[in-house]
Amino acid sequence: MAKERHYIYTWPDRLWHWIHALSILGLAITGFIIHFGSGDLKTLRFWHNLLGFIVAFDYLFWLVHMLVYGNLRHYVRGNSWQGILQQIRYYTVGIFRGERNPFHATPQKRLNPLQALAYLGLMFVLVPVQGITGLLLWRVPASWDRYLPVIAEVHFFVAYLLVAFLIGHLYLATTGVTVFADYKAMLTGWIEE
Amino acid sequence: MKRALWLAFLLVPLVLSAGENRGRRIPAPEQLVPLQTRPLKKGIQHPPIKLLDEDGRPVIRTGKPVSTRKTCGQCHDYDFITHSFHFQQGYDHWDNDWGTKHHEPGSYSDGMFGRQYDYPYYHMTPTDWKRRGVDFEYGTPNWALQCAICHTGSGPLEYDRQGRRLDQIPESEIQEGDPDFYWWHRKADKILRWDWKQSGVREANCFLCHTPNYSKGIQDMRTVGVGMFHRPHFASANAAGLISTGIVKKVTDDGRVVYNPRAFEPDGTVKPGWLTISGEFARLDACLQCHAAPVVDGKVKIWYNYPVVRTINRGILRKAFVWSGENISDSRENIANKDQLNYPWDVHARAGLTCLDCHDMPNRPGGVRSTPQGPEVQPVTFSQFIKQPDHNFGIGHPITWKVAPEHMYTAKRCEDCHNALEKGHDWLPEKELHLRKVSCEVCHVPQAHYWALNFFNFALPKPEPFSLHREAKGACGEAPQRYTFVGAQGDPIEDSTALITGFYPLYIPRNLKPGEEPRIMPYSVTFSLHWIDARGERVRFRRILRAFFNRVDGNWDPKPEVLQVFDANHNGWIEDDEALFDTPEKVALAKKLLAAQGVQDPKLELVAMPFSLSHGVVPKEHAVRSCEECHAPNSRIFNQGKYERVIVDRPLLFEVSRIYSEDYLGIPIARVENGKTVWDNSRLLAGYHLVGALEPETHTYRHLYWLDLLGKVLVLLTIVGILFHALGRLLGGRKS
Numbered sequence: 001m002a003k004e005r006h007y008i009y010t011w012p013d014r015l016w017h018w019i020h021a022l023s024i025l026g027l028a029i030t031g032f033i034i035h036f037g038s039g040d041l042k043t044l045r046f047w048h049n050l051l052g053f054i055v056a057f058d059y060l061f062w063l064v065h066m067l068v069y070g071n072l073r074h075y076v077r078g079n080s081w082q083g084i085l086q087q088i089r090y091y092t093v094g095i096f097r098g099e100r101n102p103f104h105a106t107p108q109k110r111l112n113p114l115q116a117l118a119y120l121g122l123m124f125v126l127v128p129v130q131g132i133t134g135l136l137l138w139r140v141p142a143s144w145d146r147y148l149p150v151i152a153e154v155h156f157f158v159a160y161l162l163v164a165f166l167i168g169h170l171y172l173a174t175t176g177v178t179v180f181a182d183y184k185a186m187l188t189g190w191i192e193e
Numbered sequence: 194m195k196r197a198l199w200l201a202f203l204l205v206p207l208v209l210s211a212g213e214n215r216g217r218r219i220p221a222p223e224q225l226v227p228l229q230t231r232p233l234k235k236g237i238q239h240p241p242i243k244l245l246d247e248d249g250r251p252v253i254r255t256g257k258p259v260s261t262r263k264t265c266g267q268c269h270d271y272d273f274i275t276h277s278f279h280f281q282q283g284y285d286h287w288d289n290d291w292g293t294k295h296h297e298p299g300s301y302s303d304g305m306f307g308r309q310y311d312y313p314y315y316h317m318t319p320t321d322w323k324r325r326g327v328d329f330e331y332g333t334p335n336w337a338l339q340c341a342i343c344h345t346g347s348g349p350l351e352y353d354r355q356g357r358r359l360d361q362i363p364e365s366e367i368q369e370g371d372p373d374f375y376w377w378h379r380k381a382d383k384i385l386r387w388d389w390k391q392s393g394v395r396e397a398n399c400f401l402c403h404t405p406n407y408s409k410g411i412q413d414m415r416t417v418g419v420g421m422f423h424r425p426h427f428a429s430a431n432a433a434g435l436i437s438t439g440i441v442k443k444v445t446d447d448g449r450v451v452y453n454p455r456a457f458e459p460d461g462t463v464k465p466g467w468l469t470i471s472g473e474f475a476r477l478d479a480c481l482q483c484h485a486a487p488v489v490d491g492k493v494k495i496w497y498n499y500p501v502v503r504t505i506n507r508g509i510l511r512k513a514f515v516w517s518g519e520n521i522s523d524s525r526e527n528i529a530n531k532d533q534l535n536y537p538w539d540v541h542a543r544a545g546l547t548c549l550d551c552h553d554m555p556n557r558p559g560g561v562r563s564t565p566q567g568p569e570v571q572p573v574t575f576s577q578f579i580k581q582p583d584h585n586f587g588i589g590h591p592i593t594w595k596v597a598p599e600h601m602y603t604a605k606r607c608e609d610c611h612n613a614l615e616k617g618h619d620w621l622p623e624k625e626l627h628l629r630k631v632s633c634e635v636c637h638v639p640q641a642h643y644w645a646l647n648f649f650n651f652a653l654p655k656p657e658p659f660s661l662h663r664e665a666k667g668a669c670g671e672a673p674q675r676y677t678f679v680g681a682q683g684d685p686i687e688d689s690t691a692l693i694t695g696f697y698p699l700y701i702p703r704n705l706k707p708g709e710e711p712r713i714m715p716y717s718v719t720f721s722l723h724w725i726d727a728r729g730e731r732v733r734f735r736r737i738l739r740a741f742f743n744r745v746d747g748n749w750d751p752k753p754e755v756l757q758v759f760d761a762n763h764n765g766w767i768e769d770d771e772a773l774f775d776t777p778e779k780v781a782l783a784k785k786l787l788a789a790q791g792v793q794d795p796k797l798e799l800v801a802m803p804f805s806l807s808h809g810v811v812p813k814e815h816a817v818r819s820c821e822e823c824h825a826p827n828s829r830i831f832n833q834g835k836y837e838r839v840i841v842d843r844p845l846l847f848e849v850s851r852i853y854s855e856d857y858l859g860i861p862i863a864r865v866e867n868g869k870t871v872w873d874n875s876r877l878l879a880g881y882h883l884v885g886a887l888e889p890e891t892h893t894y895r896h897l898y899w900l901d902l903l904g905k906v907l908v909l910l911t912i913v914g915i916l917f918h919a920l921g922r923l924l925g926g927r928k929s
Contacts, residue, residue, distance in 0.1 A: 037828075037885030041820040045622060091918075096925035140626055145710065149896045152882040156897055160904025164911040171915045175922075 004193040008110045009186060013071075016062045017186055023058065026051045028163055035156065052134045059127055074109060075116045075123075083113035095175065105191050122165060130158045239470035242267070243461045244440070244452075247428075251461020253452050258429040258444075261346075261399045270581045275347035275397045277584035278597035282306040282340075284349040289319040296855045298730035304596035306336060306349045309731060311721040311802050311853075314651045315339070316733050318372035320354055328733045333359070334376035334387035338425055341395050342413040343483050345402070350395035350427065359389040360428075380747060382735070393428020393448060400434060402479035403470050408437035409482050415444055422446055440467055477547035481516060484508045484548075485808070486643075488517035488538065491525035493643065511804040512717035513643035513680055513695070518543035521642055528642060528693045538642065540810050551605040552587040561609075562587050563602060565707050568609040590705050592716070592854045593802045602707050607633040620818070630881065632705060632712045635830075636817040638806045641717060642695040644680030648840050649721035652783070652797060653759070653772040654734070656742050656749030675769045679838070697829065697836045698806050699872055701852070702881070713830060713881070716803035718872065720840045720863075722774065722847065724787060727794040732787060740786040758782045775843040799840070799847040801862045801872070824885035826892075831875060833889055838872040845870040852877075864890060 009017070030048040033039045066072055086102050091114075094102075103112035111119060133155035140148055176182035177192055185191040245264045246257035262271045276285070283304015291307065292300040299316055301307035307317050316330040331339075337350055344350065353359055353373035367374045370384065378385045395416070400407045415433035418425040422444075429448040435441040440463060443451040456467040481487045485508035487494050493515050508514030521534035528534065537543040541551075553560040556573040563569075585597060587604035595601065607613070613633060618624050655675060680696040698715030705712055724732040742749035751760070751767055758778050759767045774780050774797055787795040817829070827834025844865040852862055857877065864873040866889070875888040879896060887893055893901045 034885055037824060037826045037887050041824050041885055042622065096921045098925060139623075142625075142629065145626075145629065146880070149880060149882045149894075152884075152894070153897055153900055157900045157904055160900075160907055164908050167908070167911050167915065171919070 006106055006191050006193070007189050008105050008107050008191050009189040011189065012061075012065050014186060014189060016058055016065065019058045020055060020062070023051045023055045024162065024166065027055065028159065028166070031159055035159075049138055052131070052138070055127075056131050056135075059123075059131065062123070074111050075120050078109050079113040079116050084117065087112050087114040091172075091175075101175070104193055118165075122162075126158055126161055126165070130155060130162065133158070241458075241462050241465055242468070242470070244457075244463060245461070251457075252432075252450065253454060253457040253461050256449055256451065258393065258432045258448060258450050259435070261396045261431060265399045268579065271397070273581045274584050275351075277586075278304065278600065279345055279584055279586070280347040280397050281596075282344050282348050283308060283596055284352070284354075287354055289321050289325075292730070296729075296858055297853075298728050299733075303598060305340060305344065310593075311649055311651075311719055311800070314649070314654065314721075314723075314734055316731070320372060322372065323370060328735050329370065329372065329375070329384050330377055330733050330735055332372040332374070332376040332384075332387065334374075334389075334392075337392075337395065337427060338376075338417055341416050341427065341430070342409075345398045346395035346431065347397040351397075359394045362389075377735070382738075382744065392426055395427040395430060398431045398434070400431060401482070402475045403472070404435075404438065405469050405471055405474040405478065406438050408434045410434075411436050418446075435468075438468055476549040480548040480552075481508075485514040485516040488515060488519050488524060491519070491523060493524070493526055509643065510646050511719065511802075512806055512808075513641040513645040514808055515539075515643050516542050516808060518545070526643075526693060527690055529695070534642065536812050536815050539808050540812050541808075549586070553603075553605070554587075555583040555585055555600075555603070557582070561605065563605045563609050563706075565602070568605060589805065589807060590703055590714075591805065592701065592703060592852060592856065593804070602705075606705055607637075617813070622820070629710070630712060632703075632714045634715050634805075634807055634810070635700065635713055635823075637810050637813070638698065638715050638808070639811065639815070639817050639829075640695050640697055641680060641806060641809060642693070644678050644693055645696070645717050646719045647677045647679035647838075649719065650675040650769070650772055651731075651734075651737075652722045652724055652774055653741060653767065654737065656738055675772055677769075677841075697832070697838070699803070699832055699838055700830050700874055701803055701857075701877055703805070711880075713878070715806040717806055718801050718803045718838070720872075721800050721802070722845060723798050723800060724783070724792070724795045725798045725849070726792050726796075731798075732792050732795065736787070736790045736792060740783070740790045740792075752786070754782060755786070770843075773841060773843050774846050777846065780846050796848045797846060799845060799850040799863050799870070801850070801852045803852060821885075824883060826885070826887045828883065828886035830878065830883055831886055831888055832872055840870045840872060842869050844868050866890075 027048060030044045030051065034041065034044050034048060083103075090099065090102055101112075105111075133151050136144065136151050137148075137155060140151075144151070173182040173186075174180070176185070181192060242264060244252045244259045245267070246252050246255050247260040247263060248255070248257075249260075249263045250257075252259050265271060274280075281304065283302035283306040286302045286304060287307050288294070289301060291302055292298040295303070297309065300309045301317055301319050309316060315335070316328070317336065318329045318331055319325060319327065322329055333349055333353070341350055351358060353362065353371075359373065362374075369375075374387055374389070375384050376387045377383075398412065401409060401412065412430050412434035414420040415422055416425060416427060416430040423446050426444075426446070426448040429444050429450055432441055432450045433444040436444070438456075440453055440456045441450055442453050445451070456464055458464055478487070481494075493509075508516075515538045517538040520537055521528060522531050522536075524531065549557075549560075553562050553571075555562060556571050556578055558571065558573050558575050558578050560571045560573075561568045562571065585600050588597060588600050588602075589604040589606075590602055611633070613628055614625060618628070621627055653675075681691045681693045683691040696717075699718045700713050701716050702711035703714045704710060705714065724737065726732055738749055741752060741755050743752055744750075755767070756765065759771050761771050762768070774783065780797065784795050817823075822829045827836070829836045832838050840863060845863075847863070847870075850861045850863045851857065852860065860876050862873060862877065863870055865871075871889075873889060875890070882894060882896070891898045
């Protein structure tokens, strides 16, 4: 059977994604070193802040691009409870039996319902919360001083969630047609079915 | 001046040799020479004065002790001046219910007269002690014998608690057991009547601070009756210190003063040149007599020898407070790594500042005091000031000592002269935030370079103190203590060649201006172990004595059961390290013995008394500049690693720990770790998020402990889940 190829990730998608990925990785590394108090704090802090701003601008780029080009549909359209349950069943049962993924990415709908739900939470809750708390930690308004520990608590906990997400994301990206198919897709834009 | 000094040199050894030493170390003669650290500038000279006695007659004719009330009161308002806190010492705030109102049962005022402190360990006796059913422990005479060598007279040393002059009250009006007229005779363990008419009262000692060649040492001896004197006499103490000026030749044991006729004009006026009255001296050197140690000829000027450091001034005892502009490296003190300490003891001392520059008076013309709105110049005329100079000197933001709460925050802060936000500090990340959260002293007073007291064990004290006074207790600090030091090798410091290592401050948040949010401040902290009862009141010393000791032939000997549990080396005595409550058996026995003395629910309490380190400011090149000093796991701020403060190198079994202040109620301040009892300020700093500074015990941020744990579990579960999932995929035979 001939393989189907779809161009699903445009260059802005890929550029955004890889900038985001590398920056988040850098933020996690510098953040945890800062948090656990080793290394040159001043340098670490500089890189953490710089990467934080890169992610912030990258996020804004993603948001504008998504709204302008209508990419929001990937996250909100075509999702159903049935689809979500189907996807959960696949990841928890079907995948071990060698069944095919019930979802097939197309340029019109590139995220399966479970992915869409997870990314909605990531991009509309976790990343903004982390960004806002990060900005507050960077420059705390005088009247907010007393909330500093709470802000730090939220920032730090979300960091753990993001790291857990990142690990899960890296793993689930191996569940494509081949182990590296999804990685390749995010590099070239083309996905094979 | 020279003649007076020679006289002092000659007189003091003579009178000392006549005194009864009884094996005690008496201050070396040169240490009784009046303190003067620098030549006085020539300025406005004080006019010649007549020295008058209590009846207003020239002393040269009557031979009575000089009365400052009458002498200085000729031009200055004595009552106005002595109503300030240096003289009142809490007397004016006395309230039998003060302790109940301020969560400090057993204290009766906010000052040294009435409030419990760590040293000496004693309880003042409330006027209604019989009704309250508390022990009579310290009467006003006890306080006079113990504290009057530093406290400058008047207030409780002149008046009873009803405001009557102590030596002028008819016998018929004195009630039995009135703590102003009765005292605890410690050796006999009896409450005895004190004869104020015989001892006289201590009027304010104006000479102490205004006469450069006045001898505080002789005044002290005269007060408590040691050295050349055999019994206390308060009324003549002020005159006794004038021996070093040559005006006074001798003070007899019964208080008669022999004046030098050559020093007086026929009308009783002191001839020019015999008595210097100096405002200049009072600006700095006078304060150093009690509050700090100056450096004279390269040596830190403490009054007495190391073995009796209990009697030296409070600035050293509490916070290693050396005030000098000389380089530490130039000191003749045996200080560790001295060569590297090539900066002054304090940059402000180097700049020539005096105490008054920051601790100004409320009404000195041109003087500046700190206010919540910033520094304010006093709008007062000179004539007004001469008549009524207000001696309520500016005070800062003490945690423990609040002798005059109405004058707190009036000393100048760094910010009153330096604008750290606008000038310099550009290298500092989050400059504004740092300056808002951290006091200047955290970086600019990085270390104390002298020694201070560290820990007192009052839970099982020594029954017989070294005592300057033979029958009561001795001078300030002469309580029956077991104590240790921080900042010098050897504990206690018995060897005058002991290497002085200095110590790192401990950090506590404190609001440094009224209404301002707390900032982290460096402190020197002394710790003490006490017994408290069910009311939270420290168990009175007399009860502790009776609980642990038997009186045998006038001596207090440890009870056999106490020796059995505490006397590890079986030498019949309890050494300092044996007296530490580090085993459940010791605690259980002590509780049983205290309960037998009527103490309800006794508990061991570990108390911290912090004294702020605002002096000892180093040049900016030597200030803390590395972020990692504070923002790292072994943080300076949390006193970890090399900054750790070991209170006792044993695991003390205290049940409560706290800072001695109602501002920090219910916050524990110590923990036992690796068999040691160490300072722990992590709960005090719970409102701070110090990035990178992991707290002891939890090895994370205290406020993040559970979230941190949850986050780690979450990440771990993710990894474990993935591993199982991947394994399942492999076993399931899926190729991809």
